[in-house]
Amino acid sequence: MENWITRLFDIRYPIIQAGMIWCSGWKLAAAVSNAGGLGLIGSASMNPEILEEHIRKCRAATNKPFGVNVPLMFSYTEEIMKVLIREKIKIVFTSAGNPSLWTPRLKEEGMTVVHVVASLKSARKCAESGVDAIVAEGFEAGGHNGREETTTMTLIPLIRKSVSLPLIAAGGIATGRSMLAAFALGAEGVQMGTRFVMTEESSAHPGFKKRILESKDGDTTLMIKKLAPVRLLRNRFSEAIGQMEAKGASAGELAEFLGKGRAMRGMFEGDLEEGELEIGQVSALLDVIRPAGAVVEEIMKEFNEAKNELTAL
């Protein structure tokens, strides 16, 4: 299968593994890239030294293309970008910020730049900023989300209609069938986060993975909208947040209750009650933990089977 996305990244399948806080280090990224997809190192939970180490280990583990995801909301973005330039990283996914901030500089270095958006307005800004492709992420996605709450089903056709850049769909996509649905809506590639959390190579805590296995629909909620919206798996911490929000807690009160290191505590250290557990709605659908390479193969197999079923309609 060859298309706009496979050519852009020089990969075999248009499947991107999302760069995720605390869950996607070099092991996961290398495994996905080795299987023919595009692996991304999630830099948001790394300081520059740790990131450098992950990049070097990833290079040792694969000779295929891989990339790094950089949220633009942190104070040390400058330091992170210096690492990427020094290490001659070829593919960067930026998110949670304005694409015009870094795109020109990264393009000067010869990088392929992709930006993550949650609205048509941001997608248009991407086109103006000269990015090479867009990830459009729906309300159902895990982690930090857009304020518009537009779901993948609406967002993809909306952007496809007005923006002529390669389009990668994200949010609610975890299988070959949902990948096919995203293609029907007008995307040329998919980015999956939750599905790759549930692999042997992801650095999510085993207790967090087990909790996801047991989760059902309605167990995640988009919360903390007054501060920075994030989709959380229900636990003691999220319920406390919910109670504060129902009573009209302010952004400041929420920030104080959140404190520091909640995400590390939940997703990496496995404190399943007091930690922050960021995950997509599609977690309700997942009931197995597999090697990442097998996941890529399974997705493509299902994609092709479902395509043949549709053709026969």
Added chain:
Amino acid sequence: MENWITRLFDIRYPIIQAGMIWCSGWKLAAAVSNAGGLGLIGSASMNPEILEEHIRKCRAATNKPFGVNVPLMFSYTEEIMKVLIREKIKIVFTSAGNPSLWTPRLKEEGMTVVHVVASLKSARKCAESGVDAIVAEGFEAGGHNGREETTTMTLIPLIRKSVSLPLIAAGGIATGRSMLAAFALGAEGVQMGTRFVMTEESSAHPGFKKRILESKDGDTTLMIKKLAPVRLLRNRFSEAIGQMEAKGASAGELAEFLGKGRAMRGMFEGDLEEGELEIGQVSALLDVIRPAGAVVEEIMKEFNEAKNELTAL
């Protein structure tokens, strides 16, 4: 095109026009049924006498199958059901309630019964209650929604995996492409509300239709969750609700502010600032008002074109 859904209702295309409050009387239902889809009269904004009139006019306007949608949350449901039984209505879509309440009685009368759900749990209840098909409606849908906030992209595969009943996808679906996406996810039919509001035959106020033409992504929000969640188009009324909710307003305070007749005032009478404007997220994608029959034809044309494109991948 023949499948589980077309055979169940004896229709040409597996496209159902949602039964909507204030927007779907006999004119719209008859037009959709005449075009080969399934038209539904929305009984929620009708008293028994008005409903009877709409059923008779619909029968005069089409000899094709049509149905009636009945939300089970109102006190006069009993009276509405008596009308359906007396008029020998063949197809009933129930929503907003427990499917075990009315399904056995309606099945005794020989009716085909479909129930609308927003979660896997409710879908399982449908199977136990003996309904003939399920409408699974995602978070992005207009009108009253589920509390789980599960989007169409996640909900359809989740229900398809565990429940073996004909499955109709709703929420975020307005075109042939999104219909194809729903089929890729495992549905055999689609229900569209917003798309059919934007037809010449819908009884939505022309000012409301015009406002939808101008709307963009992020202009609808799921609100009033403490009372009964509903997706609203942004206006002075919704902003007031938003401010109350941010301050932690109680269900009682919200009910008092809502008062009576807000939906009629907005959607039917055209008070675009103080009325309640219920519409789906996909409103952002729509930029034309057409006859309902032409809409059905266009959807099927696009569905087939998109299917051929996917096949060529």
